[in-house]
Amino acid sequence: EAQVTQNPRYLITVTGKKLTVTCSQNMNHEYMSWYRQDPGLGLRQIYYSMNVEVTDKGDVPEGYKVSRKEKRNFPLILESPSPNQTSLYFCASSSAPGRGPDTQYFGPGTRLTVL
C-alpha cells in the first residue's frame, strides 16, 4: 500500500530536549516536505526536499532542521524545542518536478506538545 508514515504520532516533551520526528514514504517520490498546522493559520511549510541531499527552507523554518540522506526518509529535527513549536506536524511527498502538478500525499500527523 502506497503510504507516508510518521513516528511518533503523539509526543509530549519539555523545553530544550532534542527530538526527531521520522517520516518515510514507499512511493519512490523525489519531493518531500514538512508542514505544521495551527488553528487559524492553516498549513505552513517548514522545509522541503527536492531529492536526496537537497533541502530548502519553507515559510517557517526557524527552530527546525531536516536531512535527506535516503530517498524514502525525511526526518524533522527539533534541536531545542520551545512551547511555540507545539503543533500538529505533517510530512508529505509527491513526484518530481516535470511530472505534473504537485499532488501531495500526507502522513497521518504527529501531535507535538512542548511544555
Next chain:
Amino acid sequence: SQKIEQNSEALNIQEGKTATLTCNYTNYSPAYLQWYRQDPGRGPVFLLLIRENEKEKRKERLKVTFDTTLKQSLFHITASQPADSATYLCAPGGNNRKLIWGLGTSLAVNP
C-alpha cells in the same frame, strides 16, 4: 501578497443536498488548483485537481469549477452524506510547484 480565502464559517447542510464550497484567490495566477479533504487530526487527502485551461472537472459525486476571470474555484458535493463531513482545503499551485493553502471550510452533513 498571495491570498487564498475559503468560507470561514462552517457549512451545515441536510443529507442528500448539494454542498458548495468556495475558494477565492488574489494576487495570484495559479496554473492549477487542488482540493483536499481533511478529517480531524488526520493528514489531508487529495480529491481533485483542475488546471487553468479546464472549466470543470468531475469525479463521482464531486465537481470542481475553475474561473480564472473571477479568480475562484467552486467545489460541489452532490447527494451529500454524513460521511462527507470534514474540512475541505483549497490549494492553488503554480509552475514553481509551491502550493498555497487555504484555511479550509468545515462541512457538516446532517442526517
